[in-house]
Amino acid sequence: MPQPRFLNLGDRALTLEFGETIDQQLVSAVSALDVRLTREITAGRLNGVIETVPTFRSLTVIFDPLVLSRTKLQDRLIAVLSETEASVQQSARHWCLPVCYGEDYGPDLESAAASLGLTEEKVIDLHVSQTYLVYMIGFLPGFPYMGDVDPALYLPRHTEPRVRVPVGSVAITGQQTAIYPWESPGGWQLLGRCPLALFDAQRSEPALLGPGDRVDFQSISEAHYQELAKAMQAGSLDFSQFLLQEVNA
Amino acid sequence: MSTRIRIVSPGTLATIQDQGRFGYRRIGVPQSGVLHADLAWVANMLAGNTADTALIEFFFSGPTLRLDEGTLRLALAGDFSAKLIRDKVKRTLKSWRTVTLEAGDTLQVGSVMSGKAGYIAISGGLDLPQVMGSNSTYLRGGFGGIAGKKILPDSILAVNRETIDAGPDQQLPRSSDLATLGLTQSAPESDLPASIRVIWGPQDDYFTAAALHDFLTGTYKVSQESDRMGSRLEGPILVHHPDKKPEIISDGIVPGAIQVPGNGVPIVLLADGPTVGGYPKIATVSSVDLPKLAVMPPGSQIRFETITPEAAETLLLAHRRKLTGLLSSVEPLALKGVMDIKAMYSSSLISGVVDALNIPEPFDSSESHQ
Structure with missing residues (x-):
């Protein structure tokens, strides 16, 4: 297990930083510690820890200083770290999510292809060719930061972010890809749209994807998109059809 | 009969909040909750609620509320005053106290004098569904509180229970050092940062x-x-x-x-x-x-x-x-003054009566700072 740096994030949080890059090794270390701490919290052995927040490269531990002092928490974290194997992984899911690429669904597909010197078909082929890892969820509720995109598709963000990115937009920038769970401002390159609601506060598990999940994309027709979108609205869409398997990664 | 509060006007940016939504940052959901947890705590303690009970948070200017039936106790925390309209008579009340509304009463909550937030707690709490374990409104996500929205004019807030015989209204002691506790603050134009x-x-x-x-x-x-x-x-x-x-x-x-x-x-x-x-x-x-x-x-x-x-x-x-010390010194209004509001009205002495906190004002007027 690589040893993280302990960074102060105010008086009620510590960030345990494993590195400063986007790297699947770092994510494994973060995830292993997260799983281990979650187990401790659930078992009532870390009273005063409110929640943990896994990111690309760090785990933030939020605690109540009126219940648990920082020194005591640090000691416990050091002890837990020494007992944690980096290889321990949480169970994750493998999804195959439908995407309607191009035209109004992916308004940047044409310009992206042009600036990469590829055809639109090739851009779609390269985007569906990878199995992506969900590095973390954040920024907006349910927003999945996924990677890694084929290097032939690396594009910068727009210099002028869009004021409104439509909900469900599938986008790329650099080595990352994501699906926008909400209509929001955004600077990523929009290739297509996914008809599934990535976040619904009323579901027992509000976020569709979780850190550690694997995601494949499948290109679908506009007619198929509309059909799925209609079922989604009617509340009759069965998500299990998009689940390839539960895996122990 | 269920007791309901009618929002005559919502003031600015009033929302329902509690102490926050915890455990969901890992899926990108912020904690939301009251911006000033201490003020919210004071309001809830005065109202006889637990600290985490959902209440109304507003900025700059407060809402106007009306109670159509029943009896209901509210608590006011923040640096503002309110006007209670009962039987066409208007009285000014300072905050840091409870006020027990009777059927037909209207409460006009005024502007916040220092800081920008004010809190109104409802004894017994509001009857609202929780989302991810909290009643806090998260406007950007459109969930929590009242259907994820700010409080709108003509909203009806259903109350968990009517206030029955809660005894005299409660207040923080007048000598409380609210500024030192960060509950009030100096005006923005003050020279000292x-x-x-x-x-x-x-x-x-x-x-x-x-x-x-x-x-x-x-x-x-x-x-x-x-x-x-x-x-x-x-x-x-x-x-x-x-x-x-x-x-x-x-x-x-x-x-x-x-x-x-x-x-x-x-x-x-x-x-x-x-x-x-x-x-x-x-x-x-x-x-x-x-x-x-x-x-x-x-x-x-x-x-x-x-x-x-x-x-x-x-x-x-x-x-x-x-x-905690301040909250343990909460005292009944009637102990210090002549009588509490309820007693005052029920004895139909409308004018010329002094309650514990206020010079009585049958009409609109400002009052001196306590």
Whole structure:
């Protein structure tokens, strides 16, 4: 297990930083510690820890200083770290999510292809060719930061972010890809749209994807998109059809 | 019969909040909840509620509420007054007390005099569904509170239970040192900037020594661009270290984190702020000072002072002890004055009667500060 740096994030949080890059090794270390701490919290052995927040490269531990002092928490974290194997992984899911690429669904597909010197078909082929890892969820509720995109598709963000990115937009920038769970401002390159609601506060598990999940994309027709979108609205869409398997990664 | 509060007018930016939504930052859901947890706590304690009961938070000017039937006790916390209209007679009440409404009463909550937030707790709480374990409204996500929206005119709030024979109204002792506890603050135009204690990091090493110096010696002003997500500050521009980029690979954020994007203008992130972010965070506001900063109106001046996390912990414990002491000294209005409002009205002595806190005013008038 690589040893993280302990960074102060105010008086009620510590960030345990494993590195400063986007790297699947770092994510494994973060995830292993997260799983281990979650187990401790659930078992009532870390009273005063409110929640943990896994990111690309760090785990933030939020605690109540009126219940648990920082020194005591640090000691416990050091002890837990020494007992944690980096290889321990949480169970994750493998999804195959439908995407309607191009035209109004992916308004940047044409310009992206042009600036990469590829055809639109090739851009779609390269985007569906990878199995992506969900590095973390954040920024907006349910927003999945996924990677890694084929290097032939690396594009910068727009210099002028869009004021409104439509909900469900599938986008790329650099080595990352994501699906926008909400209509929001955004600077990523929009290739297509996914008809599934990535976040619904009323579901027992509000976020569709979780850190550690694997995601494949499948290109679908506009007619198929509309059909799925209609079922989604009617509340009759069965998500299990998009689940390839539960895996122990 | 169920008791309902009718919102005649909602004031500015009134929402339902509780102490927050916890355990969901890992899926990008911020904690939301009251910006000033201490004020909300005072309101709920006065109302006889648990600290986490959902209540009304408003900014700048308060709502006007009407009770059509039943009896209901409300508690008012924050630096404002309210007008109670009963049988066409209007009386001014100071906050820091409860008021027990009768059927037909209207309560016009006024403007906040210091800070920008006010709180109205409802004895027994509101009958609302929880979302992810909380009643806090998260406007951007459109969930929590009342269907994820701010309180609108003509909203009806259903109350969990009617207030039955709750005894005399309650108040904080008049001698309470509310300013020292951060429950009230000096006016924004005051010459002396408020001191806000912060803890360096987590990315103070992304800034030049000059920037760290400017951050501590400069005066910052809370800008107009301040809401429940964050407060943008105006003041010295903070230069990122030339060896580092003004961006990081996103990591965790908590309310109070001061992030500095490439333009060098610091933003203090608050209850509805994002869970992760890609800008370096120079420092994080201490828990003891965050409520005060979070409700400072635009134009308020502040200066940062750094302390260790250990010192922040000690300050927080001492603050909590003082606040608990204040709340244990809550007293019935009737003990100090002649009688409480209910008794006053039921004895039909409409004018010329003094209650514990107020010079009676049959019509609109301002009153002196207590």
